Amino acid sequence: MPGSTTTAALERAVHRYRRAPLAARWSVHGRAFLSDLARIEEYVPRHGFVVDLGCGDGLFANLLAEASPRRRILGVDIDDRKIAVARATIAGRDALRFEVSDIVRVPPPRCDAVTIVDVLYLFAPEDQERILRGIADALAEGAPLIVKAQEARIDPRYALTYAQEVLSASLGLTRGARSRFHFAPRETAMAMFGRAGFRAEAVEMRSRPYTDVLYLARRSPAA
Ligand SMILES: C[S@@+](CC[C@H](N)C(=O)[O-])C[C@H]1O[C@@H](n2cnc3c(N)ncnc32)[C@H](O)[C@@H]1O
Secondary structure, eight states: OOOHHHHHHHHHHHHTTTTSOHHHHHHHHHHHHHSOHHHHHTTSOSSEEEEEETOTTSHHHHHHHHHOTTEEEEEEESOHHHHHHHHTTOTTOTTEEEEEOOTTTSOOOSOSEEEEESOGGGSOHHHHHHHHHHHHHHSOTTOEEEEEEEOOOSSHHHHHHHHHHHHHHHTTOSTTOOSOOOOOOHHHHHHHHHHHTEEEEEEEOOSSSSOEEEEEEEEOOOO
């Protein structure tokens, strides 16, 4: 369970959206309630330059900023409407930036840590691996990559995970979402992290009715 400090930081992050368009406010409240963001935040280094890939409306980036003033954060997303919502929350804070970019084509800048929350499943396996390789180039040996994902497995939770994404895509909530998703079984994901230059461990997250997994990866020594 996240501590009360992180939960308070999440409340402050959500409050940053009080003047956002209604649909964005709903989405942010839903993500805050359903996505275990406070738990993920606790694995992110407290200081340094953190890049959040596929940041959406920027809620997790805002949480990172609220939870530790010693972080500098860049959020990146392909959806310019979401980046506009995210930018409107900055309110003069220099430590937080948002940019429109395609994370498959453009690797992140050199940084101290990378986070990816509920994004990788949108990409075909070769693009997922390409993203991870780009991240490996941006991180020093031992630096962390924190990926929240859902794993494919024979489980009613997986049926629910998939159905929710189909619904979300059909409502047009996720740009880049196609009719097919690419949730990987855990062994496949672990092998991909290894090939891309990471040592990873998986932490299961069972607080939601989905097959949520947190992959805690660290940049391996260069071969
Ligand atoms: C399910 S949302 C997750 C958003 C955010 N990480 C969160 O947890 O609230 C997936 C995000 O990936 C973004 N996305 C999809 N394809 C992308 C790409 N090629 N480059 C950057 N972002 C992309 C979408 O625009 C969307 O905001």
